[in-house]
Amino acid sequence: MKFEIVRDELLDALNDVMKAISSKVAIPILTGIKIEVNENGMSMTGSDSDITIRTFIPVERDGKELIKISEQGSIVLQARVFSEIIRKLPTNEVKINVTDGLLTLIHSGKSEFKLIGSNPDEYPILPEVKDEHSFSLPADLMKSIIRETVFAVSQQETRPILTGVHWTVEEGKLSCVATDSHRLARKLASPENMPTIPFSFVIPGKSLQELNKILPDSDSPVKIIIAEQQVLFKTDHVLFYSRLLEGNYPDTSRLIPTESKTSVTVNGRALLQSIDRASLLAKEDRNNIVRFSTEDKMIEISSNSPEIGKVEELVEAIQITGEELKISFSAKYMMDALRAIDGQDIEIQFTGAMRPFILKSADDDSILQLILPVRTY
Known part of the structure; x- marks a missing residue:
């Protein structure tokens, strides 16, 4: 196998394949990347048994030659070493030549590396996915x-x-x-x-x-x-x-409530920032609890840790309808949900202090988040 390739193209494809490489694999050859070159271009395959990624670089794209192939073939090279070598090569022109069976020469500028490869026939074949x-x-x-x-x-x-x-x-x-x-x-x-x-x-x-x-x-x-x-x-x-x-x-x-007793519309970013601040004084345990109460069109966010201190903050709601409510929840879960809805005005629907509540965008029904409260009141 012998070819020349543009380093930037090789590195981009290599970065994708490396996402499937793990050092914790039962089959030793899976710590390597399989490289195959034919008249159409070059493909690289990486796998950890759960995930397999295969990238392809064509001989040319948009009229620009990316690969110059002298001899077709295949080899498996140690993924981490090969990736670091390509990343640190001095020029954008890379020559790769497999000689004497498995010895692989990588040449760029005045640098030359010699890697000992593995037999590509021992690399597992790609999963067969029929178009069901x-x-x-x-x-x-x-x-x-x-x-x-x-x-x-x-x-x-x-x-x-x-x-x-x-x-x-x-x-x-x-x-x-x-x-x-x-x-x-x-x-x-x-x-x-x-x-x-x-x-x-x-x-x-x-x-x-x-x-x-x-x-x-x-x-x-x-x-x-x-x-x-x-x-x-x-x-x-x-x-x-x-x-x-x-x-x-x-x-x-069946977990998603179909009716609510209290509905709150609020700016998602403002609520996220308030809960983020309150979580600073929440206990550093699994729940990281923050309290939420609704009164007079205002939302009170509070957190209390006997060892550290207490925080209270008011957030102005766009609208609050239904019964007044006090509820506690994990700050982390709430912040994750608010980030997913991404700063839009959100509607939060509560069915009681110990019932799951839902968050959704005020303008988009496609996203829904549900959180179970924590018993503290």
Whole structure:
């Protein structure tokens, strides 16, 4: 295998592939990246068994030559070492030449590295994903779905199914739900050309977080192909495979209240900043509790820690209807929910001091956050 490549292009593709590389893998060869060169261009594959990422660099793009191929072939190189070498090469021209079986020469400017590669035939083959169910979403919608849901997945492996986001396609609509039993995040969307046959699947939260780093900030389409145990996300030059979580996701629809006794409309950013300040004096334990009470069109945010001190702050509400209320909740959960709704005017609907309450944008019904209160009053 022998070729020349533009370093910047190689580095961009390498940065994507490295997101699938882990030092904690059962198969030693998976600490490496598989490089393949043919007449069409160069592909690189990285995997940790749960996630597999494959990038492709064409021979030319928009009339500009990116790769000059002298000899086709393939090799597996140690991912961390190869990545650091490419990152620190002195020029934008890189020559890679595999000689004597597995010895790989990397040449740039006056620098030359010699790496000992591994047999590419020992690298696991890509998962086979048959087109059982597929649809496309714009990349920017995908990123907002991930941002507005994935933070609410469970971090505990005691119920593995809750470490993922539940995607459901029904009647041409997409619903994405995450919950850790203490809070819930839901995003609804109605993209074009959705399948008419209903189906659902659960994608690990960690996979979605890595996918989010790769997706472009544009409306370019991402094709999503679902098979029995795998999902494949396809963009122009990246294939992102993830395993799916097995098991039945709990029915979360019954958790969402359909009526409320108290409704508060408030500027989301102002409320977020107030709760952030109050959390400074909240106890540094798991709950990090802040109190919230409604009186005379004002919201009182307070927190009390006997060892540290007390804080009280008033936030002006846009509107408060229904019964007066005092309720306590985790500051962290509330701030995560407010950040997901992202500074818009929000509506908070309460059904009682010890009942789950929901937050949603005052202008957009597609985002819903639910939080369970904490008993302190």
